[in-house]
Amino acid sequence: MRPSTMATYSTALEVPSLPPNITCAPVDNTAENLIFGSYYILVFLLALNGNSLALWIFSRQRGTSSPANVFLMHLAVADLSYIIILPLRATYHLTGGHWPFGEIPCRLAGFLFYVNMYASIYFLACVAGDRYLAVVHAVRSLKLRQARYAHIASFSLWALVTVAMAPLLVTRQTAEMNGSTVCLQLYREKASRKALVSLGVAFIPPFLATLACYLLIIRSLRRGSRLEPSLRLRALRTIGLVMLIYVVCFLPYHASRATYILGYSLDLPCRTQRALALANRLTSSLTCLNGALDPLVYLFGAEKFRGTLQKLLCRGQAAGSSATSGDLKGTHESSVSAKSEF
Incomplete structure (x- = not known):
C-alpha cells in the first residue's frame, strides 16, 4: 500500500480509509479497542473449553465413530485452530492498534483465521449433507455413510481450503505508522474487486448446500417421517442451531465484506469510510x-x-444412560441411522 494511502489510517486502531485519494482525520477508538479486546478474550475462553472437551470426547469414540461424529470432530479441530489467534487480536486492540509480533505472525494470524473459518463453514455443510442422508434416505445411505468416507472427505476439504488460502502467506501485511506496527491481515483491510469472486466461491456454495439440505429435511419431517417425535424435535433443534450460526456468524461478515470491497476504491465521505471499516471489524468479530x-x-x-x-x-445417573441405550434398539429400521445422529 502506498505511503499516501497509509496516512489515512486512524491513529488509535489504524484502519485505512477506503478511497486512496481522501485523507480522513484520525479518531479516538480507545473504547472500541477495549470492547474488542475484552470480547476476544471472552470468546477465546468459552471456545477453548467447549471445543477441547468436545475433541477429547470424540477422540474416545474412534472405534464407533459415525460420519456425523467425524465431521464434528474435524469441526472441533477447526474451531481450536481458529481461536488460537484470538489472543493476538485481543493484544492488538488492547495496545491501541499496535502489532508487536512481526510480519510472519501477522501473515499466519490471517491465514489461520480464514483457513479455519472456511473449514468450519464446509464442515457444517458436510454435517448438513449427512443429516439429509440420515433422515431422508436412512436405509439407502447406510453403505455410503461410513466413517472412512467421512475422513476422506474431511482431509480433502482441509487440503482444498489450505491451498486456496495459501496466497495470504506470501504478501506483506504489516506497515509502520506513527511509531506503531499495523497488521492489515487481521481484518483484510486491503481489498480489490477481484476478491469478490473468491468471496462468493468460498461462501455461497456451502451456504446454499446447507440451506437446501435442511429445507429438504424439514419437508421430509413434515410429510411424516418414521422418526420418533423426540428424535424429530432433536433434528429440528440441530437444524435451527446450525442455521442460527450461519445467520449470526457468517452471513453478516460476507455481506459486509462484499460491501467493503465494493466501496474500497470509491470517493466516499469519511463518515461512510469509517462505517464500512467498523462494520468489517464488527462482523469479523462475530465469526x-x-x-x-x-x-x-x-x-x-x-x-x-x-x-x-x-x-x-x-x-x-447410570439408569438414565441405560434407558437411552435401550431406547436406541426399539425403533423402525429407517430411523436407525438417523437416531444414532440425533
Whole structure:
C-alpha cells in the first residue's frame, strides 16, 4: 500500500480509509479497542473449553465413530485452530492498534483465521449433507455413510481450503505508522474487486448446500417421517442451531465484506469510510462466535457426545444412560441411522 494511502489510517486502531485519494482525520477508538479486546478474550475462553472437551470426547469414540461424529470432530479441530489467534487480536486492540509480533505472525494470524473459518463453514455443510442422508434416505445411505468416507472427505476439504488460502502467506501485511506496527491481515483491510469472486466461491456454495439440505429435511419431517417425535424435535433443534450460526456468524461478515470491497476504491465521505471499516471489524468479530456456539451443535447433533457428557456431569445417573441405550434398539429400521445422529 502506498505511503499516501497509509496516512489515512486512524491513529488509535489504524484502519485505512477506503478511497486512496481522501485523507480522513484520525479518531479516538480507545473504547472500541477495549470492547474488542475484552470480547476476544471472552470468546477465546468459552471456545477453548467447549471445543477441547468436545475433541477429547470424540477422540474416545474412534472405534464407533459415525460420519456425523467425524465431521464434528474435524469441526472441533477447526474451531481450536481458529481461536488460537484470538489472543493476538485481543493484544492488538488492547495496545491501541499496535502489532508487536512481526510480519510472519501477522501473515499466519490471517491465514489461520480464514483457513479455519472456511473449514468450519464446509464442515457444517458436510454435517448438513449427512443429516439429509440420515433422515431422508436412512436405509439407502447406510453403505455410503461410513466413517472412512467421512475422513476422506474431511482431509480433502482441509487440503482444498489450505491451498486456496495459501496466497495470504506470501504478501506483506504489516506497515509502520506513527511509531506503531499495523497488521492489515487481521481484518483484510486491503481489498480489490477481484476478491469478490473468491468471496462468493468460498461462501455461497456451502451456504446454499446447507440451506437446501435442511429445507429438504424439514419437508421430509413434515410429510411424516418414521422418526420418533423426540428424535424429530432433536433434528429440528440441530437444524435451527446450525442455521442460527450461519445467520449470526457468517452471513453478516460476507455481506459486509462484499460491501467493503465494493466501496474500497470509491470517493466516499469519511463518515461512510469509517462505517464500512467498523462494520468489517464488527462482523469479523462475530465469526469468532462460531467457536463458542459449535459445542451446542455437538450437544444436540451427536447422541454419543451427549451421552458421554451426561456421564461426565452426572456419574450417578447410570439408569438414565441405560434407558437411552435401550431406547436406541426399539425403533423402525429407517430411523436407525438417523437416531444414532440425533
